[in-house]
Amino acid sequence: MKALEVIRAALADAAARLGAPACAVELERPRDPAHGDVATNLALTLAKSLKQKPRAVAERLVATLQLPQGLVRKVEIAGPGFINFVLAEAQLASVLESVLAAGDGYGKGDRGRGTRVNVEFVSANPTGPLHVGHGRGAALGDAIASLLEWTGHAVEREFYVNDAGVQVDKLARSLWARVQQAVGRRADIPEGGYQGDYLVELAHTVLEREGRRFADLAEEEGVRRCRAIGVESQRREQDEDLREFGVRFDVTFSESQLYRDMLIEQTLADLAARGCTYEQDGALWLRTTAFGDDKDRVLRKSDGTFTYLLPDIAYHRHKHERGFTRAIDVWGADHHGYVARMRAAMQALGYPADFFHAEIVQLVRVMRGGEEVRFSKRTGEFVTLRDLYQETGVDAARYFFLMRRGDSQFVFDVDLAKSQTEENPVFYVQMAHARMSGIFRVAGREPSAVSPEGVDLGALDQPEELALLKELADFPDLVAGAAAALEPHRITGYLENLARIAHAWYHKFRVLGEPEEAARLVLAAAVRQVLANGLHLLGIGAPDRM
RNA sequence: GCGCCCGUAGCUCAGGUGGAUAGAGCAGCAGCCUUCUAAGCUGUUGGUCGGAGGUUCGAAUCCUCCCGGGCGCACCA
Secondary structure: OHHHHHHHHHHHHHHHHOOOOOOOOOEEOOOOHHHOOEEEOHHHHHHHHHOOOHHHHHHHHHHHOOOOOOOEEEEEEEOOOEEEEEEOHHHHHHHHHHHHHHHHHOOOOOOOOOOEEEEEOOOOOOOOOOEHHHHHHHHHHHHHHHHHHHOOOEEEEEEEEOOOOHHHHHHHHHHHHHHHHHOOOOOOOOOOOOOOHHHHHHHHHHHHHHOHHHHHOOHHHHHHHHHHHHHHHHHHHHHHHHHHOOOOOOEEEEHHHHHHOOHHHHHHHHHHHOOOEEEEOOEEEEOHHHHOOOOOEEEEOOOOOEOOHHHHHHHHHHHHHOOOOEEEEEEEHHHHHHHHHHHHHHHHOOOOOOOEEEEEEOOEEEEEOOEEEOOEOOOOEOOEHHHHHHHHOHHHHHHHHHOOOOOOOEEEEHHHHHOOOOOOHHHHHHHHHHHHHHHHHHHOOOHHHOOOOOOOHHHOOOHHHHHHHHHHHHHHHHHHHHHHHOOOHHHHHHHHHHHHHHHHHHHHOOOOOOOOHHHHHHHHHHHHHHHHHHHHHOOOOOOOOO
């Protein structure tokens, strides 16, 4: 809405003429409609530097303020010194033109132009099926990436595969044991190995494909083959899940590539050249305490092997070399202890403090039939992501993962996600979209064919209609704020609010056959568009009928 | 013991980076269908924002301490 920028500029100008130091003018939309359409706390923030009471500053600001005709209907000073603006009706309705002209692009901005951001998420070990926690990370990472795209950043979605560590070794030995069991031999799953039934099935598949002689291979050869087969198989399963869940990655990066391309050695050399490493007790240490970590960290153990940290540093160094200005990682809460050392390592390499950002996502608990569904990766009993989205549908699962802050502990209520009533927020929002679509279906018109041109939008004067106009006008700023904070849940909250007003409006007023039909069709088309944009931004469908 | 996150209505959670009388959904209570989807709408009950200090014109929001919950504190990954 351009009116906001005009007001902002006028306020800045007035402040300057009062001799105030330059500062950002904050505009907000008051919660209470009695406080106008736009408000600013400028007088309160300037009071101190001008050495005057906030209300006195407000009065001088208003007296000095120069606004073009026809923009604002009323300016008031209220409370401790807020300046409230009531916009002219024509200004409110102008948002409809913006929405319909921009269409699918309404809400997009370009604050991030010129910035390349890497968003890494899920990055599950290739050792088993994705579980519900990965689902939360997938939904969140994908939505964060979309938010950044909507604000003009160039984004790459990336999945990191730990295919070189001890976990895949355990996978290989577990699978080998299952192969032995499948041909009737005694074999134990190794300590800390993978107990899940999926490896029993995979063992049978392997024997069918390779023949029973596969089980007679020498152990080391068998384990080696099992490693490749296991990783390949689990990666394929995970990709299938993610694809069905609506998540697509631009890049899959393997840990083994770090070794192949000598990136580990280069990273070590870099860190050493910057004077950030030292040897002690036969190990090589990184001086992370110089950058805010609690203690220094080992990079190369005294037995000559590397810790997990070093390949991770090398990986993130590689992201920097690829030209990203920011690297955002979505990590499970069980990794939050790594944030400080990784951030320190990035600074040790000389990167800006804001290059690396870890977004921590808390674990998910699943509730069904009023009881918590327990899961444990160790025993192989767990709720897989696939089970979940097959039961609730992808839209509901994604929405539920996104409707809470990532750092809040979250209980996924399966029964609620499946319910097709107003209690279920995703249904509620989609229903609002379907209802708007229904109007056009009955009218026999395409929503996209609706234009505000020549329509008397002044007919939209009911409280629900004015509330909808303001809500629609908020969307671009909301997206920008959600992107800056990396908080997709702001979008779901907004959608529920918009849907609620839309339902109330729909219920209270008819569109077709009324004198206000033309104007209300424009409003319905715009509401439908913004609901769809918000849902699509989160990777959720916007059905025309339910 | 140390670090990070969290604590807001009976329940699940918002609270837009310090603003106006703390909000929504669910649950509860009372109502609403000759209509473009009642798969919905309207009204209403409900609060010491975990506690105590502090910062300032102003604090759920910032700082300190305490209480309670989760997670993490390896030459594991």
